Amino acid sequence: MELDLLPLELPSDKKRPFVIAGPCSAETEEQVMKTAHQLADKGCHIFRAGIWKPRTKPGGFEGHGEPALKWLQRIKEETGMLTATEVAKPEHVELALKYGIDILWIGARTTVNPFAVQEIADSLKGVSDVPVLVKNPVSPDLELWIGALLRINKAGVKRLGAIHRGFTSIDQRIYRNTPMWHIPIELHRRYPNLPIVCDPSHMGGRRDLIAPLCQQAMDMGFEGLLVESHCSPDEAWSDASQQVLPDVLDFIIDRLVIRDNAEMTESLASLRKQIDEMDTALMDLLTKRMRVSREIAIYKKEHNMAVVQAVRYNEILDKRGAQGTLCGMNADFVRRVYEAIHEESVRQQMEIINK
Numbered sequence: 001m002e003l004d005l006l007p008l009e010l011p012s013d014k015k016r017p018f019v020i021a022g023p024c025s026a027e028t029e030e031q032v033m034k035t036a037h038q039l040a041d042k043g044c045h046i047f048r049a050g051i052w053k054p055r056t057k058p059g060g061f062e063g064h065g066e067p068a069l070k071w072l073q074r075i076k077e078e079t080g081m082l083t084a085t086e087v088a089k090p091e092h093v094e095l096a097l098k099y100g101i102d103i104l105w106i107g108a109r110t111t112v113n114p115f116a117v118q119e120i121a122d123s124l125k126g127v128s129d130v131p132v133l134v135k136n137p138v139s140p141d142l143e144l145w146i147g148a149l150l151r152i153n154k155a156g157v158k159r160l161g162a163i164h165r166g167f168t169s170i171d172q173r174i175y176r177n178t179p180m181w182h183i184p185i186e187l188h189r190r191y192p193n194l195p196i197v198c199d200p201s202h203m204g205g206r207r208d209l210i211a212p213l214c215q216q217a218m219d220m221g222f223e224g225l226l227v228e229s230h231c232s233p234d235e236a237w238s239d240a241s242q243q244v245l246p247d248v249l250d251f252i253i254d255r256l257v258i259r260d261n262a263e264m265t266e267s268l269a270s271l272r273k274q275i276d277e278m279d280t281a282l283m284d285l286l287t288k289r290m291r292v293s294r295e296i297a298i299y300k301k302e303h304n305m306a307v308v309q310a311v312r313y314n315e316i317l318d319k320r321g322a323q324g325t326l327c328g329m330n331a332d333f334v335r336r337v338y339e340a341i342h343e344e345s346v347r348q349q350m351e352i353i354n355k
Contacts, residue, residue: 001150003150003153003160003191003194004153004158005153005158005159005160005194006158006159007159008131008161008224009159010046010082010131011045011046012045012224015258016253016256016258017223017224017225017253017256017258018045018046018225019044019045019224019225019227019249019253020047020048020084020103020197020224020226021046021047021048021225021226021227021246021249022035022039022048022084022228022229023035023048023049023050023230023231023243024049024053024201024230024236024239024242024243025049025050025061025063025236025237025239026050026051026063026064026068026071026072027061027236027237029071029074031230031231032049032068032071032072032075033071033074035047035229035246036075036079038245038246038247039081039229039246039249040080040081041246042247042249042250043250044081044246044249044250045082046082046084046102046103047075047079047083047084048083048084048085048226048228049068049071049072049083049085050063050085050086051065051066051069051072051085051086051092051096052065052086052087052092053238054088055238060238061237061238065095066095069095069096069098072085072101073099073100082102083100083102083103084102084103084104084105085101085105086104086106086107087104087105087106087120088106088107088109088116088120089116089119089120090119090120090122090123093120093123093124093127094123097127101130102130102131103130103131103133104130104132104133105134105135105163105226106120106132106133106134106135106152107135108135108136108137108138108165108202111134111135111136111137111145111148112137112138112139112141112144114144114147114148114151117147117148117151117152118151120152121152121155121157122155124152124155124156124157125155125156126156127156127157128156128157128159129159130159131159132152132157132159132161133161133163133226134148134149134160134161134162134163135162135165135199136162136163136164136165136166136184138167138168139168140167140183142183142186142187145162145183145187146187149162149191149194161196161197161224162194162195163196163197163199163226164184164197164198164203164217165177165198165199165202165226166179166199166202166203167180167183175204176202176203176204176205176206176242177202177203179203179213181216181220184196184220184222185220188221195223196220196221196222197223197224197225197226198213198214198217198220198222198224198225198226199225199227200213200214200217200225200227201226201227201228201239201242201243202242204242205241205242206241206242207233207241207242207243207244210227210242210244210249210252211255214227214252214253214256215256215257218256218257218258218259219259221259227244227249228242228243229243229244229245229248229249230243230244231245231246233245286341289341289345290344290345290348293345293348293349294348294349296349297349297353298352300349300353301352307346307349307350307353316338317335320335320337320338321334321335321338
């Protein structure tokens with residue numbers, strides 16, 4: 001299904017992405033006003049703050065709700081910045097619109113639930129002038145992410161964008177939520193006109209990772225950033241470790257390298273032609289490899305042998321992984337390639353065995 005989109009048209013400085021910045025939570029009126037003025041002084045055009053903050057476990061700060069929306073109204077009046085907040089229920093949408101919130105986003109824990117997304121979509125019918133950004137679901141499920149975007153779009157929201165905030169993983173040695181960049185890349189391939197925004201705060205979970213993740217997002221061609229910034233990060237009531245001072249955020253944004261999206265030069269076209277030729281050669285080699293696999297299947301069938309030979313399979317993975325390292329490639333990448341090749345080989349052998 002296609003997306004019927006209009007440009008987001010969010011304000012930004014020349015040669016910089018649009019940045020939506022502000023604290024994880026609207027804690028006090030003084031805190032949000034101080035942060036907002038500091039961000040505005042640094043040229044930020046869009047202020048964000050969590051109004052409703054349901055936590056994983058009860059007992060923590062869960063937001064002030066409607067009273068905090070008045071603080072965002074005041075921010076808009078005093079600084080001229082647009083305001084943005086997360087909505088998780090139709091009641092949130094109704095109140096956010098009532099107080100003139102300019103941009104809404106749907107969080108990762110809401111995106112995983114099609115029933116909740118549909119309720120929000122229904123509450124947005126007839127609201128065509130408010131941009132809505134949809135975060136990726138907690139799990140690495142592209143179809144679930146696309147489904148949420150389609151539901152919101154079908155409600156008539158055409159100023160639509162996606163937020164990439166990473167995915168929950170058992171491997172949290174570096175990131176709070178693993179980037180898995182190939183998923184937003186595939187989303188962009190399918191919907192090239194859909195703006196993608198990066199949330200480096202939830203992706204990294206640490207303020208020292210904000211800068212490199214912002215740069216990676218720019219290298220990927222993302223159009224904007226959603227960053228948590230607080231006037232006193234260490235004293236934040238939620239997610240203190242991933243928030244940065246407005247001064248630090250300005251330093252990070254000012255030093256981003258924005259890649260040129262100009263048309264291909266002749267030299268780049270020549271290099272891409274070489275890639276195409278090598279891809280064709282790879283396909284020829286894979287075809288020959290599969291032909292040999294089918295011949296092996298015939299032998300296995302004649303000698304009543306099992307299709308999968310675990311010892312041989314492990315030998316291939318270990319050997320090719322080591323070869324990949326020697327060739328300057330990541331061993332895990334090479335293993336994944338050969339796992340995919342083996343899966344297809346098994347499929348083709350099973351067809352022959354079962355004839």
